Amino acid sequence: MQSPTPGAPQGAPTDTRVHALDHLRALAMLMGVVFHAALAYSPLVQPIWPGADRQNWWGVDAAIWLPHLIRMPLFFLVAGFFTAWLLAQRGGAGLARQRVRRILLPFLLAWPLVHVATSFSTQWAMQYVDHPAPLLVLFRQLMAMPDPPSLPLSTGHLWFLYYLLLFSLLLWGARSLDWDRFLGKWLDAGPAVVSLSLPLLLWPGFMLTGAPHPAPEGLLPQFWAMLIYGPFFALGLGLHGRLHWLAPLQRCFWPGVLLCLGLYALFLLRLAEGATLTSTPWWWAAIEALIAGWGSLLALLAGLRWMQHANALMRYLAASSYWTYLWHLPILLTLQYLLMDHNWAWPLKFALCLSATLAICLLSYEWLVRRTALRRYVG
Amino acid sequence: MSQELNMPLIRLLVVKDWQLFQKQLAALVLAGIVALALLGLAKPWSFYLGSLLLIVVLVAAACFAIGTSLLTERKEQTLAFVMSLPVSPLDMTVSKLAGNLITFGVPFLVLLLGTLLVILGTPLPDGLLTMAILLFGHVLLAYCLSLTVAMQVESEGWNLFVMITSMVLINPFIMLLGQIDSIREPARGNDIVWSTPALAILAAQILLSLAALGYILWRHRRRAAFY
Numbered sequence: 001m002q003s004p005t006p007g008a009p010q011g012a013p014t015d016t017r018v019h020a021l022d023h024l025r026a027l028a029m030l031m032g033v034v035f036h037a038a039l040a041y042s043p044l045v046q047p048i049w050p051g052a053d054r055q056n057w058w059g060v061d062a063a064i065w066l067p068h069l070i071r072m073p074l075f076f077l078v079a080g081f082f083t084a085w086l087l088a089q090r091g092g093a094g095l096a097r098q099r100v101r102r103i104l105l106p107f108l109l110a111w112p113l114v115h116v117a118t119s120f121s122t123q124w125a126m127q128y129v130d131h132p133a134p135l136l137v138l139f140r141q142l143m144a145m146p147d148p149p150s151l152p153l154s155t156g157h158l159w160f161l162y163y164l165l166l167f168s169l170l171l172w173g174a175r176s177l178d179w180d181r182f183l184g185k186w187l188d189a190g191p192a193v194v195s196l197s198l199p200l201l202l203w204p205g206f207m208l209t210g211a212p213h214p215a216p217e218g219l220l221p222q223f224w225a226m227l228i229y230g231p232f233f234a235l236g237l238g239l240h241g242r243l244h245w246l247a248p249l250q251r252c253f254w255p256g257v258l259l260c261l262g263l264y265a266l267f268l269l270r271l272a273e274g275a276t277l278t279s280t281p282w283w284w285a286a287i288e289a290l291i292a293g294w295g296s297l298l299a300l301l302a303g304l305r306w307m308q309h310a311n312a313l314m315r316y317l318a319a320s321s322y323w324t325y326l327w328h329l330p331i332l333l334t335l336q337y338l339l340m341d342h343n344w345a346w347p348l349k350f351a352l353c354l355s356a357t358l359a360i361c362l363l364s365y366e367w368l369v370r371r372t373a374l375r376r377y378v379g
Numbered sequence: 380m381s382q383e384l385n386m387p388l389i390r391l392l393v394v395k396d397w398q399l400f401q402k403q404l405a406a407l408v409l410a411g412i413v414a415l416a417l418l419g420l421a422k423p424w425s426f427y428l429g430s431l432l433l434i435v436v437l438v439a440a441a442c443f444a445i446g447t448s449l450l451t452e453r454k455e456q457t458l459a460f461v462m463s464l465p466v467s468p469l470d471m472t473v474s475k476l477a478g479n480l481i482t483f484g485v486p487f488l489v490l491l492l493g494t495l496l497v498i499l500g501t502p503l504p505d506g507l508l509t510m511a512i513l514l515f516g517h518v519l520l521a522y523c524l525s526l527t528v529a530m531q532v533e534s535e536g537w538n539l540f541v542m543i544t545s546m547v548l549i550n551p552f553i554m555l556l557g558q559i560d561s562i563r564e565p566a567r568g569n570d571i572v573w574s575t576p577a578l579a580i581l582a583a584q585i586l587l588s589l590a591a592l593g594y595i596l597w598r599h600r601r602r603a604a605f606y
Contacts, residue, residue, distance in 0.1 A: 153500035169408060176405035219500040220419030221412055 018243065019310050020303040021078045026318035028075040029325040030358075031067050036157070036329060037354040038064050040336045041346045044212075044275055050122055051336030052133035055346040065212050065271065066264050069288060070295040072160065076229040077296055079164055080236020083171065088240065092172065099168050106378050107161040110326050114156055117330035125337035132340065154217040157329045159225075166221055167233045180237075187238045191249050194235070199286070199293035201231040206285035206292075210277045211270075213288070232296060246301060253301050260295050263287050323369050323378050324361035332357045388466050389474040396448045396478030403443045407486055410436045415493050421501070434514075437490055438546045441522040444483040448475060449529045450538055472530070472599035476592065479526055487522075491515050506565040509577050510556055516584035517552050521545035523588040530595050 039049045042064060043056045086095045125132060126140050142148050155162045174180050187194060205227030206213065216225035239245065249256075267287050280288070307314070335353045342349070369379045414436060417429030452458060461471060494515070498508050525542040532538060556562050561574035 152502060153496075166412070170412065173405040173409045176401050177409075218419055219496050221416045222419050223416050226416065 018081075019314075020307045021081055022318045023307040023311070023314045024299065024303040025075060025078045026314060026321040028071045028078070029321040030317065031071045032157075032325060033328045033332070033357060033361075034354060035064055035068055035071070036332055037336075037350055037357065040353070041350060044271070047134045050125070050133055050135045050139075051333045051340075052135065053336065053340060053346060053349060054131050055349075057346065061271065062268055065267065066260075066291070066295070068212055069267075069292045070299055073229065073232045073292050073296040074299050075160065076163075076167070077232040077236040077239075077300065080167075080233035080238075081240050082236075083168065083233070084237040084240030092175070095168070096172075099165060101377060103161050103164050103168075106322075106326065107158055107165070111155065111158055114158065114327070114330055118156070118333060121330060121334040121337055125340070129337055129340045153219055155219065156217055157215065158326070159215050159217050163216070163221075163225060163229060166226070167230065170230070171237070183234055183238045187235075187242070187245070191246060195249065195294065195297060198231060198235065198297070199289040202228055202289040202293050203282075203286055206288040207280055207282055209280065210275060211280040211284055211288060212275060228292070243304065246297075246304065249297065250301055250305065253298065253305070256294055256298050256301075260291055260298060263291050267291060319370070319379060320362055320365040323365045324358065326378060327364070328357050328361055331360050384473060385466060385470045388464065389470050389477065392461075392466070392471070392474035393478040393481065396474070397482060400444060400447050400482045403447065404440075404482065404486065407436050407440050407443070408489075410439075411486065411490055411493070415497070418497055418501075433490060433494065434518075434549065437487065437515075437518050438549070440486040441483055441518060441525065441546065442542055444479055445522075445525055445529045445538075445542065448478055448482065449526075450535060453533065454535070468602050469600060472595065472602075475530060476526075476595060483522055487515070487519065504567055504569055505571050506568045508571050509573060510562060510566045513556060513562070513577060513580055513584070514549065514553065516581050517549055518546070520584045520588050520591075521548065523591040527591040527595050531598065 038060050039045050040051045040053045041056045042049070042052075042060045043058055044061050046052045046056060083095065086098055090098070122136070122139070126136050126143065129136065132140070171180075186197070189197075205224045208224035208227070209222075213224070213228070216222040267284075270284050270287075276284070332353055335356055336349075339349045339353065365379075369375050410432060414429045414432035417425045417432060420429075466474075491512075494511050495508065497503065498511060499505060521542075524545050525538070528541045529538050559576050561572070562577050565572035565574070
């Protein structure tokens with residue numbers, strides 16, 4: 001039995017487990033840690049990342065935006081699948097109880113703690129770092145004002161929990177109104193139609209936000225985030241009980257990979273001219289929608305092809321990934337602040353930050369979660 | 380006169396009201412999420428549209444809750460069936476009161492919390508909080524008055540009249556708040572000010588709401604028959 005991450009059921013017998021989806025979700029969450037660690041060395045996000053280092057390299061940007069376009073869509077797709085599994089196993093009331101225990105409570109407890117820890121380390125960096133990131137310099141200037149403005153409240157990197165709750169609420173509403181039948185009709189059209197129409201559903205969402213798309217961290221639900229992640233959650237719901245339905249798409253796996261890489265090359269060409277902030281031209285948004293839609297489906301197909309079997313290491317990573325993702329950001333930012341004044345090569349700093357963050361998260365999981373009552377909530 | 384309440388049956392009646400209201404509640408929750416997302420667009424037009432939609436959702440929740448559990452049941456003669464159950468008139472009153480307070484209370488509290496988060500967590504002036512709470516207070520009072528009338532008066536016409544009038548009065552109420560300097564001025568700043576007029580209005584809304592609910596219980600406690 002594996003201890004899953006948010007939205008995943010706990011207590012399921014092993015033989016009903018779809019290992020590929022567990023592994024994919026763990027990889028999606030761990031990819032998030034790698035992504036945040038790499039942002040410090042990305043030229044594109046230098047002005048907006050508080051842990052941005054003096055050194056950066058264009059190759060980082062070339063490498064990180066592809067997984068960025070795929071990992072959270074894939075996460076919501078898998079989350080939708082497990083939501084449908086829970087609904088089938090425990091009913092609506094059981095699903096609601098599970099959402100409260102494994103999403104709402106961890107969110108309400110972790111949110112203020114993450115906020116305090118991040119604020120504390122950022123204040124320290126503002127005071128003591130000699131080569132601060134541009135954003136830290138801006139914070140310093142703001143704090144020096146006689147009446148410094150306060151930053152709006154945000155959910156930070158825990159936004160995915162907020163949206164999981166929101167999608168669960170939307171699912172309850174849709175089921176009450178019998179709208180879930182539209183999902184069945186969509187899937188009944190066949191995998192080819194779904195694969196072609198998925199990017200069309202995502203397109204408006206990408207047009208309504210900047211490129212590369214930011215995290216929807218605000219306290220209010222964002223239309224663009226619902227339009228991008230909602231279809232994946234819905235697709236995951238629909239795929240429960242019919243993963244075999246994806247089998248015909250395996251034939252298109254390698255051509256699909258090549259196509260996505262080609263589209264990503266176009267994406268990078270446009271990115272070289274700079275990011276957009278509040279909205280994105282239709283054709284660039286279309287490229288993002290195609291990469292996110294097809295890339296996530298390809299990742300799912302890859303998981304079903306190569307990660308079907310139980311694996312001890314992946315099992316451990318899957319079990320600890322929720323806890324790791326909850327706490328990685330304040331730890332990672334603190335380490336990035338501590339290394340800002342050192343003249344070491346950036347790959348060394350990146351490797352140190354990443355490995356130390358993972359080590360701290362995994363050790364704390366081992367001591368605080370794995371064999372304690374916390375396992376029921378975040379294990 | 381003391382009567383023992385049939386709690387298991389009351390619970391079932393409340394669940395029944397909740398289930399009958401579920402579809403409407405789902406539609407209202409979806410509309411509420413759309414309203415909050417409109418506010419999240421942070422544009423002047425979307426702010427006004429989102430605020431308006433929030434008020435519409437709130438008013439609709441109040442009207443639908445009463446309409447589904449009391450007016451429609453009366454029209455469809457469901458009471459005759461309920462009378463065949465081992466239930467006293469007081470049980471019926473308590474179940475209707477509890478069912479209504481839950482079906483209206485859940486969206487009311489969710490939207491109140493959402494609105495407070497919007498005001499405190501976004502660049503909107505925090506001073507708006509006082510005015511927002513007074514508006515929610517008005518809807519609560521209008522709902523309690525409509526519920527009292529619905530439980531006391533059989534006429535559908537009178538019920539609709541009270542429901543519509545009390546809810547529509549939110550417009551003049553907003554204008555009235557705009558006329559009171561000690562409420563209007565702080566709404567533009569970042570300090571949350573509870574001036575004497577604001578506190579007096581809120582106290583009156585809460586006391587009148589409680590009085591309306593207390594009146595229903597008092598009246599129905601004295602009733603020995605359903606009719």
